[in-house]
Amino acid sequence: MTMFLTIAVIVLIFVVIFQIAKASEYVAVLKGAETSRKQNNKINGFLMLAFLVLGLIGVWYCNKELYGKTLLPHGSASVEGERVDSMLWVTLALTGLVFILTQVLLFWFAYKYQEKENRKAHFFPHSNTLELIWTIIPAVTLTILVVIGLRNWFLFTGEPPKNAMVVEVTGRQFNWMYRYPGKDGTFGKKYFRNIDDANNNPLGLLWDDAMGHDDVVAQTMYLVKGRPVKLIIGSRDVVHDVGLPQFRMKMDAVPGTPTTLWFTPKYTTKEMREITGNPNFVYELSCDQMCGNGHYSMKGSIEVVDQEEFDVWMAKQKSAYLTAFPDKDPANAKPAADSTKTAAAKTEATAVKSTAKM
């Protein structure tokens, strides 16, 4: 019923607008087409100016209302992200200036040079000087932006500092998995055909590679404040994207092609709670590349802590190998069950096969 009513009201509004429009045509005929055209011209000329003024007020109001909800008031949570922010401010200053200048000129000219009885349009077909000016000025300005941008770009995409820790991030529909290389600092080999969710091997690790026996697979990514981290990013199924808005970083997760990304966290999660004034603050890892119907729910969480806390956390983690083969765990030295044995044998066989293939 309300639906019906809404439609009726909308139709009514349409009819009213249409009748007014039709009436205006009649009036135009009565007053003379030329007179009413000139009247309309004046009204629209004035509205051009009004739109400019109201528009600029709107831009200011929008900024007042929304600036506080962006990431900018608190600054970047990574050292490298500060460069993104400073670049953003420079770009904003330049483009903002051009924006105001050109929009004011556009609507001001429209108002100022509206049709008048005694005005004659000025025949002005070209001027090489002017063309040269507005070719060179943008070109120089853009050169500055390109130089700033590329310096940052090569820093972001270059090698991380030597002391960087390494975390492997793998996306799947619709969550994230993180792998740490363990004490030896080296990741064990993996192969996608070995993926076996039922048997605690969601990444497809090769169990016969001893390097991987101390690898830790976690559900939350723990990072250390002040220590650079290099992410090695991959995907199990479709293209995902590691989005880290607070750190100002982003990189696609592509199946079959590992990508990397590095940054240095500046604040622990706890510190960020104070900085943002939000007691529920968490660093969220958002999937930024359309990856299926659950795309919007593909959230990862990151916990930035200091080194001490990190070490405590890491010490508590069980390696992926021991999670998959609890019988190998010295902590629970029970006799091995037959089923795990066969499972291990099976994976070993596939691993051998795949290595042979490579």
Added chain:
Amino acid sequence: MSNEAVVHAHPGLAHEVHGDHHEHHHHETFITKYVFSQDHKMIAKQFLITGMVWAVLGGLMSVLFRLQLGYPDATFPWLEDILGKWAKGGRISDSAYYALVTTHGTVLVFFVLTAGLSGTFANFLIPLQVGARDMASPFMNMLSYWFFFIASVVMLSSLFVETGPFSGGWTAYPPLSALGSASPGSKTGMDLWLIAMALFVVSSLLGGLNYIATILNMRTKGMSMTRLPLTIWALFFTAVLGVLSFPVLLSGFILLIFDRNFGTSFYLSDIFVSGVGALPNEGGSAILYQHLFWFLGHPEVYIILLPAMGMVSEILSINSRKPIFGYMAMVGSLFAIAILAFLVWAHHMFVTGLNPFLGSVFVLLTLLIAVPSAIKVFNWLTTLWRGNIRFTPGMMFAIGFVSLFISGGLTGIWLGNSALDIHLHDTYFVIAHFHIVMGVASMFGMFAGVYHWYPKMYGRYLNNTLGYIHFWVTIAGAYMIFWPMHYQGLAGMPRRYYDYSNWESFKQFVELNRFISTVAMIVFAVQILFLFNFFYSIFKGRKVTSQNPWGATTLEWTAPIRPGHGNWTGEIPEVHRWAYDYGKDGKDFIPQTTPVGSDESEHH
């Protein structure tokens, strides 16, 4: 008193309207005149009206998904009535949401702003403005429309399959688009999507080749390339872009069809789909598709934008009663944009793990595009300067176009700089950027063209008052919808999220989202008002009573008010000058057909 009687009370003016074209008296049936027409003007109208149908559908889709974004907790029982299982309980499901977003994008980019815009105006204006009786191949031209029509039917049918239409985003990145097991939308819906797009590419190529051939070979006597109106230059570069880049897209699609149906591995490698297991494909590259796609995808942006730029240049000049400022610079910048359009595709791929050096080259070339764009903006501004401006509805939309092009173009400088793009990529900032600069701006170019050339198309005017209401509501609404999205982008809010309420980082925009959705609905309603104006005026609009109502110099206004097939009765007019002699030597305007007088000051 009827509208007709009042509006046409002028005595003695309406006669010549019907007295046109008795030259080409081949017998025409309803079928050959309105359906399988080979008259470029009728084909243009077919493109326009099909484009409008798609614009309404695509716009309606955006209203539906904005409903979800603006009112995520509300339920609308009527939604279940019309969408059935896609809106159980009156709330659009996530799969329906993604299907709507995807179809909205595909339809608006290709069917409305490519076919509807350049299909309409290239067909309508090229023969009329270069002085030709029709296209180089009227038959091919007809085929171009009918391929588009079949593509439309196939795309429409994909909305009704059981697993739903394709729902992986209009860019259709594999592996998501290649694997039905990864998303239900990638099953039958995707097959139909690919078939529709392949047919669409055929349509574009048939049309584009025709436009190029006509512009190069069929200009009337005296119409040298440098005397062409800027509309024609813009449509020419548009056609060249399309002809060179659409085949690359088609090749990308064909490889995708092979991967989907014939077990090849062009784009697939190392994939394990939950519930299915490891796929046999190895050695492919998902990124290859993105290269092939964006090799068209970026020129596509200019395929959409250039015709609008051309028409806006023309309309600004006519209604300022001044020549367009810097004609050669305008042609040069169109040329520069067309060349650069081919060299910047990878700026859509800065975060794919692209080689950083390659990325830096693309940064340089991308920001280079800002130079010809700046030239165009300043030339438009100078065209207005010291003019004598008439605010016809067409002119209003042309001015609106310039405003939107500035606003959206400047944020391109942000996104084109890779180090900044790392932060803003795939956030709402991108949505704001491309909707303003390419979506709404090109729509404005299209509206400007429709209002301006409507008298030539139908021999009647659109209602001005409705036109002004349409303009002011649309420009204010467009800014209110897309301007705040920049801030959502600066909050890092990702695109294509069905629901933000579970995200600590992005849930602060509930009120803003509701505001945007409400404005979007109002703007959509006003577009319906425009459509009503359009169809009502075909039959009841004020009649055009003079051959050249805007006082324009170009050739289409020397043809009869309602030109028949063949455009001019008698000889095709000869051209003696460029198209922009407005306000020269104290004369309001000098048509292109007027020979150069001995007392003229300077001559182009």
